[in-house]
Amino acid sequence: MATPLLDVRxxxxxxxxxxxxxxxxxxxxxxxxxxxxxxxxxxxxxxxxESGCGKSTLGRAVLQLIPATAGKVVWLGQDLGALDAAQxxxxxxxxxxxxxxxxxxxxxxxxxxxxxxxxxxTAHPGMDRTSLRKRVLEALGQVGxxxxxxxxxxxxxxGGQAQRIAIARAIIVQPKLVxxxxxxxxxxxxxxxxxxGLLKRLQRETGMALIFISHDLSVVRYLCHRVMVLYxxxxxxxxxxxxxxxxxxxxxxxxxxxxxxxxxPVLAKARAAEVLPGDLPSPLHPPSGCVxxxxxxxxxxxxxxxxxxxxxxxxxxxxxxxxxxx
Amino acid sequence: MTSYALRRLLIAIPxxxxxxxxxxxxxxxxxxxxxxxxxxxxxxxxxxxRAAYDLDKPLLEQFVIYAxxxxxxxxxxxxxxxxxxxxxxxxxxxxxxxxLGLTALTLATLIGGTLGIVGALxxxxxxxxxxxxxxxxxxxxxxxxxxxxxTLLFGVTLRLLPIATLxxxxxxxxxxxxxxxxxPYIMPVIALMLPQVAVIARLSRAAMIEVLNQAxxxxxxxxxxxxxxxxxxxALRAALxxxxxxxxxxxxxVVTGAVVVEQIFQLPGMGRFFIQGALNRDYPVxxxxxxxxxxxxxxxxxxxxxxxxxxxxxxxxxx
Numbered sequence: 321m322a323t324p325l326l327d328v329r330x331x332x333x334x335x336x337x338x339x340x341x342x343x344x345x346x347x348x349x350x351x352x353x354x355x356x357x358x359x360x361x362x363x364x365x366x367x368x369x370e371s372g373c374g375k376s377t378l379g380r381a382v383l384q385l386i387p388a389t390a391g392k393v394v395w396l397g398q399d400l401g402a403l404d405a406a407q408x409x410x411x412x413x414x415x416x417x418x419x420x421x422x423x424x425x426x427x428x429x430x431x432x433x434x435x436x437x438x439x440x441x442t443a444h445p446g447m448d449r450t451s452l453r454k455r456v457l458e459a460l461g462q463v464g465x466x467x468x469x470x471x472x473x474x475x476x477x478x479g480g481q482a483q484r485i486a487i488a489r490a491i492i493v494q495p496k497l498v499x500x501x502x503x504x505x506x507x508x509x510x511x512x513x514x515x516x517g518l519l520k521r522l523q524r525e526t527g528m529a530l531i532f533i534s535h536d537l538s539v540v541r542y543l544c545h546r547v548m549v550l551y552x553x554x555x556x557x558x559x560x561x562x563x564x565x566x567x568x569x570x571x572x573x574x575x576x577x578x579x580x581x582x583x584x585p586v587l588a589k590a591r592a593a594e595v596l597p598g599d600l601p602s603p604l605h606p607p608s609g610c611v612x613x614x615x616x617x618x619x620x621x622x623x624x625x626x627x628x629x630x631x632x633x634x635x636x637x638x639x640x641x642x643x644x645x646x
Numbered sequence: 647m648t649s650y651a652l653r654r655l656l657i658a659i660p661x662x663x664x665x666x667x668x669x670x671x672x673x674x675x676x677x678x679x680x681x682x683x684x685x686x687x688x689x690x691x692x693x694x695x696r697a698a699y700d701l702d703k704p705l706l707e708q709f710v711i712y713a714x715x716x717x718x719x720x721x722x723x724x725x726x727x728x729x730x731x732x733x734x735x736x737x738x739x740x741x742x743x744x745x746l747g748l749t750a751l752t753l754a755t756l757i758g759g760t761l762g763i764v765g766a767l768x769x770x771x772x773x774x775x776x777x778x779x780x781x782x783x784x785x786x787x788x789x790x791x792x793x794x795x796x797t798l799l800f801g802v803t804l805r806l807l808p809i810a811t812l813x814x815x816x817x818x819x820x821x822x823x824x825x826x827x828x829x830p831y832i833m834p835v836i837a838l839m840l841p842q843v844a845v846i847a848r849l850s851r852a853a854m855i856e857v858l859n860q861a862x863x864x865x866x867x868x869x870x871x872x873x874x875x876x877x878x879x880x881a882l883r884a885a886l887x888x889x890x891x892x893x894x895x896x897x898x899x900v901v902t903g904a905v906v907v908e909q910i911f912q913l914p915g916m917g918r919f920f921i922q923g924a925l926n927r928d929y930p931v932x933x934x935x936x937x938x939x940x941x942x943x944x945x946x947x948x949x950x951x952x953x954x955x956x957x958x959x960x961x962x963x964x965x
Contacts, residue, residue, distance in 0.1 A: 385868060405873075412870030424861040427880050429959060438879075439869040473959040489869070 323397065324358035325496055325529050326382070331355050331391035333374070333381045333553075337604060347604050351377040353553040354391070359497065364523060364530035366544030366561075368537060368576065372600055374553035375533045376420075379499045382531070383417055384408055413443040413493035420502040422482035426474040433470035436460070436489045443493050459488040462525075463518060480511035484518065491522060497529045504539060512536075516543055537580050541565055546636075549573050552603055552611040555630070559637040569637065569644040571616050610642065618643050651952065658944040665940040666716070666933060670709050673929050680725040680927045699725055712933065721934040726926045732934035735919050740938065743908070743915035746831060747900045750839035754896070757839075758846025759889055765847065766854030766885070767877065777847055784844025789903050793837040793910040800833060807832055810912035834911045838903050842896055846889055854885040887957055894947040901939050 333352040352374045359365050367375050380386045382393050384400050393400045395411065403411065416439070419425040426435055436459055437452045457467050463484040474482060483503060490498050500519065504512040516539055523530055534540050540547055541561060548558040549572060557570040568574045575596045598615045601607055607614050613623035622642050632638045679701070681692050696702045700711055715722060721732035765777035801809035801816070807829060808815040814826035857863065858881055866876045905917035912918070916935050923931035955961050 383868060385864065409870045409872065412868065417865075417868045419861060419865065421861055425865045427862040427866070429883050429957070430880075431959075438866075438871070442870050442875075475960055486865075489865075 325361045325363075325396065326359040326531075327392075327394040328358070328382060329356050329392045329394065331378070331381060331393065332389045333377050333386065334389040349603050350553050350606065351603060352381060352388075353606075355550070355553070355555050356391075357548055357555070357558065359529050359531060361496065361529055362523070362527045363546065364532055364544045366540035366547040367531060367533045367550060368535060368540055368547060369550035370535060370600055372603070373550045374603075375535075375550055376501050377553075378550070379417070379501045379531060379533050383415055383499055385417075409442075413439065414496045415499070416490035416493065416495040416497070417499045417501065418483070418486050418490050418503045421506050422479055422486050422503075423474060423477075425486060426482060428474055431471050431473060432477075432485050435474070436485065436492055439489060439493045455492060456488075459492045462491065462522065463488045478511075479507050480515060483507065483511075483515050487515075487518065487522070491526065491528070494526065495528055497531065499531045499533070501533045502535070503532075505534070505536070512539065519543060537565075537576060549576065552601065552606055554611055555638075555640060556612065557637075557639045557641075559639075563634075563637055567645070569633065569639040570612075570641045571618050571643075572612050574645070610640075612641075647952065647955070651948065654948045654951070658941075658948070661944055662937060662940045663713070666713070666937055667709065669933055669936045670712065670929075671705070673924075673927070673932055674705055674708075676927065678927055680929065682927070712930075716933075716937065721937075722930040724923075724928055724931050726923075726928045726931075732930045735931055736916065736934055736938055739914060739916035739919045739935075742913055743904055743917060746834055746838060746908070746913065746915060747897075747904055749831065750835045750904075751842065751893070751896060751900050753835065754839040754842035754846055755889065755893070758843040759850045759886065761843070762847040762850030762852075762889075763854050763877075763882070763885065765851040766858065769855060774851075777851065781844040781847045781851075784840045784842075785848075787840070789837045789841065790906050790910065792840060793833070793907060796833045796837060797910075810910075812913070830911075830913070834907050834913055837910070838900060838907045841903065842900065845896070846892065849888045849892055850885055853888045854881060857881045857884045860884075883957055887954070890950055890953050890957060894943070894950045897946040898943045901942065 331352055332350070332354055334348040334350050337347045337349050355374075355378060357365065367378065369375050377386065381388045384393070384403075388401055395415070398411075400408065400411065426432070430438075433453070433456050436456045440455055441447060441452055453470075456470060460467055460469055465481060465484050465488065469477070469481075469485070474485070477485065486503075503519070504515050507515060519530065519532075520543055522528070530543070532540060532544055544561055546558065547561055547564045549556045549564075549570065551572050557564070557568070557573045559569075564573065565577065568577055579596070596615050601611070601614055608624055609626050610616070610619075610623045610628050613619040616623065620643070626642070628640045628642045630638055630640050631644075633644065679696075680699075681687060681695055687695075693702070700708055703711075712722075719733075721736075723729075723731050724735060727735075761777045761780065765774040768774050797809055800807045804817075806816050806818045808819070812830045814823075814829045816829060818832075819826050819829040863876060863880055866880045867873075871879070901917075904915060905920055907913075908915040908917035909921055916938065919931060920935045922928070923935065
């Protein structure tokens with residue numbers, strides 16, 4: 321890969337947690353614990369994992385919406401963590417975000433037009449109202465919303481429409497990267513398909529890169545070029561979409577893929593036994609060695625003793641497991 | 647919006663009517679009457695006086711007579727001070743009370759709102775704790791405790807402000823003569839506004855903290871707005887909504903507070919006439935003032951509801 325757009329190096333986000341009312345011990349919740357990845361221009365990277373694995377935290381730390389504890393987020397050769405607030409604000413039009421809950425992420429007291437125009441007006445303070453309005457109407461058209469949405473308020477829209485508004489707000493500044501943080505999880509399945517289709521089309525048209533955070537593998541499979549699997553704040557596996565879905569190397573990836581519902585009841589019955597046992601361990605007290613070992617069908621003594629190193633068995637594929645499938 | 651306001655005003659008429667009716671019954675069921683003086687009058691004289699003011703008629707009839715006159719704007723003469731009509735008494739008291747009440751309410755909103763927002767923005771800092779201390783004190787210390795303490799400090803010890811007079815005495819008025827007309831109001835306004843400052847500071851602080859945790863505030867930051875813009879453009883309006891809706895009840899508590907404060911500082915406002923009227927069983931004076939107070943509260947609630955429609959697009963006042 322040439323100079324990547326985004327280069328995340330060993331990023332850690334730890335949240336301090338008080339042990340208890342009278343306890344002096346301070347624990348730290350390792351929401352993201354040493355994750356590295358790169359995103360090239362125009363590429364879309366899917367980040368998948370169960371609820372609570374640190375996907376959203378990772379996305380927000382990349383955007384500097386929450387501070388990283390350690391590691392670097394390098395954007396076009398520039399360390400974003402080293403920028404002050406004013407310098408970071410200038411970068412914001414390159415890095416946009418679409419959040420999970422579309423309605424509540426819009427200010428209920430602002431018209432849709434004003435909400436969409438705001439990032440543009442912030443990035444270009446000199447722009448006059450007519451050209452702002454023109455750009456907003458263009459963006460509304462791009463995301464397939466009626467132009468009379470301009471003067472309406474968010475509560476007049478459905479969830480799917482509100483997410484289109486959020487996407488219009490994100491793309492209006494022509495960002496190079498949009499982080500989509502579970503953008504379709506709150507929507508009906510039929511609407512999900514429309515929104516994912518819209519994102520795919522917009523990416524093709526504008527050449528922006530996407531980081532698509534989701535727990536839904538089928539959506540990621542449709543949209544993303546590359547997929548990264550997270551578990552308890554650590555990277556388990558990363559590979560090109562086709563090879564990941566065809567030959568998952570990590571036992572956790574295999575379990576995730578096996579958990580995708582299938583329409584055939586006979587097949588579904590045969591696969592029932594493969595569902596992962598147990599729950600996600602507490603990120604306050606992660607298991608020693610490999611964090612996945614408590615639920616891993618292949619776990620052995622080595623897994624408890626040593627953290628598996630990141631290895632790259634073939635180009636475009638990496639895995640953190642002592643016993644990966646080749 | 648105009649038709650909504652008109653409808654609300656129409657609904658206000660039975661409300662005020664009910665308030666006046668209840669006050670009427672309460673006043674007349676209270677023991678004693680306007681002619682119970684230290685020197686007992688001849689029974690025949692009292693009977694003549696009662697007849698002159700229709701007090702010998704059945705209560706219901708008295709009320710019908712009173713209501714009929716009141717609707718024409720005639721509140722009648724004061725029974726205890728027969729040379730003054732109730733309208734004249736209200737005309738002398740209202741400007742004083744309005745000056746006191748409006749100043750207290752405006753300052754309370756500005757100071758309370760600012761304190762609350764500063765507290766919320768600097769949450770858990772020394773500034774925040776200071777704000778909350780002021781708020782808790784304001785809620786815990788009633789006006790009738792604060793007023794004598796203020797008098798003792800600024801009036802008696804420091805001799806800065808006048809005590810219980812509208813004369814511009816005290817060293818502050820001597821040093822800055824242009825302050826003369828305002829000086830007598832300083833302590834009453836402080837005593838009256840502090841409880842309101844406290845409530846408004848707490849309301850706006852809580853509302854601001856809640857708003858700052860909203861998802862759309864995170865969106866605003868992700869848009870690249872400065873923190874100032876995030877607060878002024880996105881958070882402030884929502885945070886002030888509970889304060890606006892409190893302004894209706896605030897008028898009611900300023901009115902009742904003013905009754906106490908005017909009494910303590912001897913301001914010739916409506917509150918003082920109200921107390922004197924109640925003590926003297928001067929029925930027309932009390933009822934006249936009740937109508938003005940009730941009208942003020944009803945009107946303020948209407949203003950608040952109309953403001954709500956302006957501040958919150960989800961509220962449609964024209965339906």
